[in-house]
Amino acid sequence: MSPLSPTGWSVRVRTGVAAALALAPVLVLASVAAVSVQRQDLTDSAALVAEEQARTQARDLAQGSTGTSNDSELDGSLGGEETLLQVVGPDGVIAASAGLTDSALAPDPGTGISRTMVRAVVEGEADRFVAVGVTVGDGSGRYVVAARSLETVDEATGSTTRLLAIGVPAVVLLVGLLSWTLAGRALAPVERLRRTASEITHTGSGTRLPEPPGDDEVAHLASTLNQMLDRLDASARSQRQFVADASHELRSPVATIRTLLEVDAQAPGDPDDLRADLLGEAARLERLVRALLSLARRDATDPQRRRDHDQEIRLVDVVETETRRPRRHQVTLEVAGDPRVAGDNQALATLVTNLLDNADRHARSRVAVSVTVDVSRRTAELVVADDGPGVPEAERDRIFDRFVRLDEARTRDAGGAGLGLAIARAVVEDHGGTLVCEAAAPAPGARFVARLPLSDA
Structure with missing residues (x-):
């Protein structure tokens, strides 16, 4: 994979680059907007100064004083050499500051004011000017134009642009490096997890991954x-x-x-x-x-598929079939109700057979089987009890583990390999039920109780 491809970069590098790329256009747009706003504000300020000077000159003209030493040359009174003045009449320019062109810098303002941007109004100079025209108001049709130089505006915005041209890339780079650093710190626990995981070569080693503090x-x-x-x-x-x-x-x-x-x-x-x-x-x-x-x-088999049963089984039929098979001891059956469960007929037959075989193996003289319905729990209850030595309370859950046999049963005569009860519980759990071992008190022996949910049909 090419190192220039982003998919070959580390998460830290991609994070830093992404942060920089996300921030860069925002800063560029913000810089352009800032320079534009600065230029507009400074231009407006220069225009206000020019307008004030034009109004002052217009008042002087209206009162009969030009404020100049002759009739053809004017001098800016508030802006020094940065402001140039013109007096324009119906027939053209009447008087102007020295060096100005002969054409009017701003259109006739009529009864208000006019404003325009002009360039190269002085011979030999290319500076930009904002020109503001103000009518004299004495009925003569004359108006005064004040042109304010924008040289300082261009210098200020130029300085700002140069500063941003250096500052924006620096900020983008700084943010990228900061993101890279923070991503590295945030991913440090993940890297420790990776290193530890790479050292776990087999199950049962007992090695565990370091858990960082916190709740993230x-x-x-x-x-x-x-x-x-x-x-x-x-x-x-x-x-x-x-x-x-x-x-x-x-x-x-x-x-x-x-x-x-x-x-x-x-x-x-x-x-x-x-x-x-x-x-x-x-x-x-x-x-x-x-x-x-x-x-x-x-x-x-997938656990969900083991629980998918669409066949309705009459539990009494399965139990009666299995109890009729010949065994060493007498098997009695008691039925109360007619429970039906959704399940697999062969699997339920295996359940009953394994419980009966286990009871027959340990019984002294008899095995009792009952099938009832628990309406409150909506379950079918299958009970297989024997009058054997029983199961110690501490062993009543362990006997359902695979290959587990109690000491009394560890003989060839007792038969079995310790798998029957494990299979029986697996069948019950696959049908959404439970299988437990209880004492057959007050009589001696063991009592196995399987509860299966009733069919919804």
Whole structure:
């Protein structure tokens, strides 16, 4: 990219140049206006002096005195050599200051005054003059013209123009440099953020961006970026833990299958027993892979799309279908109302299956399921309770994390990889609901309560 292109400039340079370019035309226009106003004011002042002298001479003429030593030559009485006088009659110039041209400098004012700008009224000089004509008022048709030199006006405006020609660029340059400096100070925290961010090479490093004091946009930016880094670190830790746990869970059935085959190769046993053991481990591996794929698909789906459901589901149908499947313990179902929810039938079936499997795994003798409607909350309530050992209060939220199993459940006989409840909560949240674990007091056991919003249809 060309260094002359503005897109290749730094923000500081662009800010300084922009400030200078914005100010320059304003100052130029203001300077032109100032010089014009100064010239007009000085010209008006010279015209007032000329008018006063013309009126004085006109009064003298009206009273019969010319104020001169002869009838053909006049002398300015108030302006010295800067003011030239003429007396003009119907037939032309009657009397004039020495050196003046023979033509009238100003037109006949009639009953008022006349004003005009003239140049080169004196032979050998190119000065500008403002000429003012005033009638004598004695009925003779004569009028007096006073011409005031504008040499001092031109000198004053010339000095002002030269001063502005030097001052305006200097001010523009100063403003540009000041803007460049202030932009650099304002962007210094951003530069520190950039340098620190460039040093963060991987998530989980714990490095955070420096947050400047104050409550401005840069401080908000730093805080937001640090929150983003916290989320990225948490996500990275979760992914690493997920991969580690998944590797461990997948290794267990694979190692068991290999062990069974190696033992059978060394000491062949009953083929039916070996087949049953291998099928059990394969089924366990299949359940684990299916659960991992379910979570992976959910994580890859946009959260908004996960919540877009246009199918109305009769919740009782889903629950009745799942409760009829054979299990180790008796499952009782109690229904009050006929709640309908907007959702995905397969996902809701997975929710019910996972809650029933979890309850069946830990129950001593029975599992109780109820489906009710909470009119005040406009929710359908699904409760799955068991009479097992229950869940300690401190663990009732953690058990919904992935690969979390309580110590009592960490046996192969208990089955499960700690993913069923995580998937169940994910399904409920995707349907805009909540899933919590409660004590089944006063009876022993655990009570899982899923609340789903009712369909608007």
